[in-house]
Amino acid sequence: MNDGVINIVTAGLGGQGVLKASDIVADVAFRSGLDVKQSELHGMSQRGGSVSSDVRFGREVFSPMVPSGVADYLVVIAPDQIEVNRHQLRPGGMLIAPDAVDPAKLTNKKSFNVALLGVLSRHLDFPEAVWLEAIRAAFPDKLRAANVQAFALGRKAV
């Protein structure tokens, strides 16, 4: 069942770009021809509360939600959301915490979410070009350069 399915949980607070980061991961897997499911909850989450989003990809994915304790990767944008979400990780799963990237080195501090994707990208089997395509598709012209810079920064940080 779900053989070879990779599970990634992105977490943080409303307004930090949790859903945007998760959208990009899903898009990368989608562009690579895999079956993908991404789950997120909107609504009350828009008011600064905890937000998390699941992405699952592989040959065939059933449930859109990553079962607790099964995540291969947990990307956390807000330091105080690490403990809230740690139970999502499987034994041996990888936590990508906000201290993985120095925000002072970002062209635009709002691109911190994408910088953490740069870190994640080193552990996943997708070509860098596909990540860049997905990032360019996710932002309007004026924000592209800053996000590409953020991604490169995170990718180098590993």
Next chain:
Amino acid sequence: MLLDMSDSKRVLLSGDEAVALAALHAGVALGTGYPGTPSTEILESFSEIGGRAQWAPNEKVALEVALGVAFAGARAMATMKHVGLNVAADPLFTAAYTGVTGALIVVSADDPGMASSQNEQDNRHYAVAAGVPMLEPSDSQEAYDFALRAVEISERWRIPVLLRLTTRVCHSRTVVHPRPANPPPRTPFFERDIRGRVMIPAYARLAGRRLRQKLSEIQAWNETCPLNRVVAGNGSLGIITSGIAYMHVREAAPEASVLKLGMTYPLPVEKIRAFAAGVNRCLVIEEGDPYLADAIRAAGIKVESQPEMYRFGELSVARVRRILAGDTSPEPSPIPGKPPQLCPGCSHRNVFEALHKLDCIVAGDIGCYTLGVLPPFEAMDSCVCMGASIGVGLGLRHVLPPEQARRVVSVIGDSTFVHSGITGLVEMVYNPPPTGHVILILDNSTTAMTGHQEHPGTGRTLEHEPTGKVSFEELGRSLGLENVFVSDPSADPGKFERLLQDCLANNQLNLIIARRPCLLIAGKIKEYERAANQTCTAALGEPE
């Protein structure tokens, strides 16, 4: 990309976007609804990809407009969250009697687990109660396919069809392969059908019988239609399921035989009977109420159902595993995250500070401002449904001892006021309490909680274009109210507090409009206004 219809194209869409794409491909002439999580994005997306979409003041009006479109022979879609269908239930029940000439799709987006709702009602009961066929997709592909099917079923049997989604289907993005579109719709044309559409008792008695005849034909069709399918397993365990629960079941029990029901009213009873007879143990797994289990048992088919504890909240792979194992031990409670709160700088904060300070009894309503119930304000005493703040506030005023009655305030947002507050305002004028009353409209010029949708009080359409605008102060005055005040609570919080205090003390009827645009949208509103002015200037021509 979205418009490419070739089979080789695949797109990654949310369930809401998939319904919108299907509506476009099906030639839906008009989509209308009221914003409500998790349904809101259907109409926004439909508009973005080129469909004609409108926000209605509330779901009842939306469904009535959609019914008119369908009477004219065109294809219509009305979208709403689960509780919205309560508001639209009146037209729904009788639209089932009249039937339609074109197509009428009613989308109900239920919210099991209450990610953003005041209750967990299961709208599958509405299909049975009103007598309309119901389809339940389990992912975006099915949301797309079933929406197209719903149009076909609606036109073939001339009946409204309920497309019942849930939060996880609405908001999960999954892969969709668009299919060839439905045959094009007919050109709208009015054909008189007085006996079919004028529901006086003599004609309605016949219509009720016609409806049952249609449902019996649809049930027979559903026995063999491809909307319900069997995934073969090892034959020892059989699971009957529908919607998102199907996905959790496939993952939790890969060896089981599964009967996945796509059309869950009227149920394919014989298909279910045959499936149950072919497995050793047959279990019904469904999110929400035991709707399928009860109906299947009522048909005399022996099935097991899940323990009561699993009717609450969303299902998940882990919960389905527990159900399969018969585990009724207490479930681990999730680690609490950070709750949402009123944004820093939000003018609602000033309002709730004043309400808290004056120790008001607050009949509240549905919107961002419901967050006024949380610390540090804790300034809300009830929140029931859209518009209830006014009726509940008046009821409290009518019977409480005067010293308590004078503390009662009805607090309602601008979009909520348009949705269901206007009749409450009329009630206040018609049946004034002895101590008077205070209605406080928190007008932030948008439907903020659901993601900043327009409404009739903003004077802009769904696409943010200028249109007719309802003025709350003029409305109040036209009803004969003398005490109508407009105040910006953030500009001078002290002044706002004094105004509220005066109104509470005056034993009269008061309408206070606390007006300040939501700070998350203030910049956008300026852009819309600038664009509208430019269009206006262009239309008039440059001055010579």
